[in-house]
Amino acid sequence: MSYFDTNYEVSASYLSIEKGNKQFIGSKENRTCRYCGKTKPDVTFRLEAHAIPEFTGNKSLIAYDECDVCNEKFSRLVEDHFGKYLGVLRTLSQVHGKKGVPTYKGKDGKSRIEMEAAGLHVKGYEEDPIFEINEESKRVTVTAHRQPYVPAAVFKCLVKMAIAIAPSSVLGDLQHLCKWILEDSHTYESFPYKPLMVFEQFTPGPMPYKGITLLLLRRKQSVKDVPYLQFIVAFGNTMYQIVLPMPQQDKEILKKQIQLFLFPVPFSEGYEYGKTAVYQLDLSRYEIVRNEPHVMHMSYESAEKKETLNN
Ligand SMILES: [Zn+2]
Incomplete structure (x- = not known):
């Protein structure tokens, strides 16, 4: 934490936003889209825009400054990919999206x-095994597959969330x-940003981030x-x-190797459900990834097994 204290100031923060009281970003009366810069009547603001995607569990952080055109683009071009990247994790984490907790279906x-x-209901077939249970250690290994997605689009979705909460003092630098993120296709050539690195820290247990x-x-x-600029989001x-x-502001450091530090998770070593696992992801791929295996380990308190024989 001292690395962040020493080097950074907080530009925007929302801590443990839960369902309930809605919070609004932007002005309701004077609506200008923070992404495309347009106002009425060039664009409309009819839809209720979630500042960050609903599948993160967001029901209450609403943007007055996201027009309907950008809203539609984001859901199709970036959020859909992040949703597919999360895949079975959305079910296992039990985060409520637009239609509740999504059901994961095998191939x-x-x-x-x-x-x-x-609780969770897992239905597996011998010909399409999606899980393995170790009754002794009370652990389940789920082997799922992600639906086709573009890794760079997942990264863009995180960038979209960062822009959504940026104050006006920072927004000018984010044009x-x-x-x-509003580009209609995902290509490296138009904006050569590489590498697109993400630190993912997974903490086990029933929804550690309420x-x-x-x-x-x-x-x-x-x-x-x-x-x-660094952006952090935690949910589930x-x-x-x-x-x-930020090629302009990071011109000097892009020339050298620098060390990045993990943002500390709010769970101690002795956290009852186990240690936080750290993954360093490189999302600098602009092509569709298909059939990517997605393996998750989880532990359970009690399980009920039902076996059905097919004829
Ligand atoms: Zn817009």
């Missing part, structure tokens, strides 16, 4: 994991990123040698951390 559509009142936490950090003026079981592509 043949028969095997499935769904949320029921009594290149607004253009990037609400959603968002943090946008800006380098202090007196500091050099650290990236200009996971914290994601990215450095925003």
Whole structure:
């Protein structure tokens, strides 16, 4: 934490936003889209825009400054990819999206994991195995597959969330990123940002992050040698951390190798459900990834097994 205290100031923060009281970004009366810069009547603002996607569990952080055109583009071009990247984790983390907790379906559509009142209901078939149970250690290994997605689009979705909460003092510096995330196709050539690295920290247990936490950090003026902007979002079981592509402000550090630090998770070593796992992801791929295996380990308190024989 001292690395962040020393080098960064908080530009925007939302801590543990939970369902209930709505919070609004932007002005209701004077609506200008923060992404495309347009106002009425060039664009409309009829839809209720979620500042960060609903599948993160967000029901209450609403943007007055996201027009309907950008809203539709974001859901199709970036959020859909992040949703597919999360895949079975959305079911296992039990984060409520637009239509509740999504059901995960196996490749043949028969095997499935769904949320029921009594807990998670896992249905597997020998010909389409999606899970393995170790009764001794009370652990389940789920082997799912992600639906086709574009890794760079997942990164863009995180960038979109960062822009959504950026205060006006920072927003002016983010115009290149607004253009990037509104692009109709995902190509490296138009905006050569690489590498697109994400730190993903997975904490086990029943929804360790009760609400959603968002943090946008800006380098202090007196500091050099650290990236200009870092963004952190935590929901369900996971914290994601990215450095925003800021070629102008990071011109000097892009020439050298710098060390990045993980943002500390709010769980101690002795946390009852186990240790937080850290993954460093490289999302610098602009092509569709298909059939990517997605393996998750989880532990359970009690399980009920039902076997059905097919004829
Ligand atoms: Zn717009």
